[in-house]
Amino acid sequence: MDSLNLTNAEPDGELASGRERLILALNSGSSSLKFGVYRVTGDRVQKLISGEAQALGTQAGRFEAINAHQQPLVGESVPMITTKHALHEVERLLEQTQSGPLDGIGHRVVHGGPALRQPCRINKQVLEQLQQVIGFAPLHTPMALSVIEETSRHFPEVAQVVCVDTGFHAQMPEVACVLALPKELREQGIQRYGFHGLSCESIVRRFGSSLPRRLIIAHLGNGASITAVRAGQSVDTSMGLTPCGGMIMSTRSGDLDPGVLIYLIRQKGLDVAAVETLVDRQSGLLGISGLSADMRSLKIASPTQADARLAIAMFCYSASKQIAAMMAVLGGIDTLVFTGGIGENDAEVRANICNGLTWTGLHLDSALNQSGSDLISTLESTCTVRVFDSREDEEIARHTWQLIP
Incomplete structure (x- = not known):
């Protein structure tokens, strides 16, 4: 299967190491939404706020957040909390901590199928691809798409990026990723992909040299x-x-x-x-x-x-x-x-x-x-x-x- 022709799949122009940006990272689960606010300058990533909206849509809903020093900013029960409510809370925290306006929002998406294996700017083509491959990760992708949609409404002027969890494994050798199935099925993207790629990437980065x-x-x-x-x-x-x-x-x-x-x-x-x-x-x-x-x-x-x-x-x-x-x-x-x-x-x-x-x-x-x-x-x-x-x-x-x- 051919790869998508992803627009903005590479950085625009030269990446100046001093270019500082405020980034919101969103990590959606089947019933939770984790988030982190980071000030990023080249290789330097500073966490400002992190937290989670738990048990979305249930009576056990809760919203928690801490600052960079592990001090609580908020921790309260919010029955039937929604993604929309959680994003309002994140925006309130940005104002409360005077962190500044967001420059970008990144989303973890578990599975992008065979064509989407690298981080890319979100556009109509990317969203259509994610819709097409929901069947590969039915527990995760619908929630991720819902979060992307709600975030686009809440922060319409902020650039958004999707980061697929299969990307770290995209170069696995054929002996490891090919399934013992007829070739016509393999050509439809039925293969071994691997997951937890962002986690693995972070571990590799920790080791450095x-x-x-x-x-x-x-x-x-x-x-x-x-x-x-x-x-x-x-x-x-x-x-x-x-x-x-x-x-x-x-x-x-x-x-x-x-x-x-x-x-x-x-x-x-x-x-x-x-x-x-x-x-x-x-x-x-x-x-x-x-x-x-x-x-x-x-x-x-x-x-x-x-x-x-x-x-x-x-x-x-x-x-x-x-x-x-x-x-x-x-x-x-x-x-x-x-x-x-x-x-x-x-x-x-x-x-x-x-x-x-x-x-x-x-x-x-x-x-x-x-x-x-x-x-x-x-x-x-x-x-x-x-x-x-x-x-x-x-x-x-x-x-x-x-x-x-």
């Missing part, structure tokens, strides 16, 4: 993926055509025998909508445990609930297998990085995953792992193990800065 040649990134959160990076380039990753593939996640099944889906359709009478709900919303940690999709809740329940223990064990087992597979892809490993909500905050899960990899010579330092240190491996470990926070929104801000006038 000390980037290890063989890096594995374990992004573990509600969505979870394992990515093999060689010399800064993604060469394989656990997610596939959609963000549902790969390892076990909070409510997503991860990889399944295709025969399971055929059986459910033929023998149990499930239609497409029921199968989609099953694999995207009812499986993973929630499906195994029958209790919760939240790792924290499962750990509380695990002393008395066997299925909660099983869910945790299967999650860690799934991650260990995927990491070992990426070691095979890279011919070894120099550094393993944990990131994402679970990866950054759950020392016990990190330890359980790494316990499944001690045969490789990888060893954690228990005290460092519990302490919140960014380096958590022993001196004797054959590779380093680190914990980095994911900085997707900073990457969105950088890409937006590059593409606005």
Whole structure:
């Protein structure tokens, strides 16, 4: 499939390193909207405000924001909060903090299909492409499009940029991205794409000149993926055509025998909508445990609930297998990085995953792992193990800065 002829896909003119811009980065989920306000000057990205509108459209709605010093600016319950309300709150915070008018707005979009694999200015053609590929990420893309539409109404004069999460993986070799399907389907864009690309990009940037040649990134959160990076380039990753593939996640099944889906359709009478709900919303940690999709809740329940223990064990087992597979892809490993909500905050899960990899010579330092240190491996470990926070929104801000006038 041919790529889109994207207008403004490259910066206009020369990028002067002193060109300062105020950028709003928006990261929409299925029921939440995270945001960050950044002052960007070349390679320098300064966070001014960050926050989240949670549980959109429900009675449990909440809006929170903090400043650059982690001090709360607002934290209040807002039942039935909408994207429109959230954007009004962001605008109010800009006025309150005297940050100045926005120069650009960047949006994280999970999937742009085969034609949209790089950051670009939003125009009619880009929006049409995103509409056409909703089926690749039905949990995420409709919300992202809704946010883009509302943002365009609220800030009509501000340039907007879309940053696709598949971009980091766009150069994966054929052996990793081609699916074992007839060629005519492959030509329609049915392939392995990979996700969490902005997160991976932020991890690679953190290393700078000390980037290890063989890096594995374990992004573990509600969505979870394992990515093999060689010399800064993604060469394989656990997610596939959609963000549902790969390892076990909070409510997503991860990889399944295709025969399971055929059986459910033929023998149990499930239609497409029921199968989609099953694999995207009812499986993973929630499906195994029958209790919760939240790792924290499962750990509380695990002393008395066997299925909660099983869910945790299967999650860690799934991650260990995927990491070992990426070691095979890279011919070894120099550094393993944990990131994402679970990866950054759950020392016990990190330890359980790494316990499944001690045969490789990888060893954690228990005290460092519990302490919140960014380096958590022993001196004797054959590779380093680190914990980095994911900085997707900073990457969105950088890409937006590059593409606005």
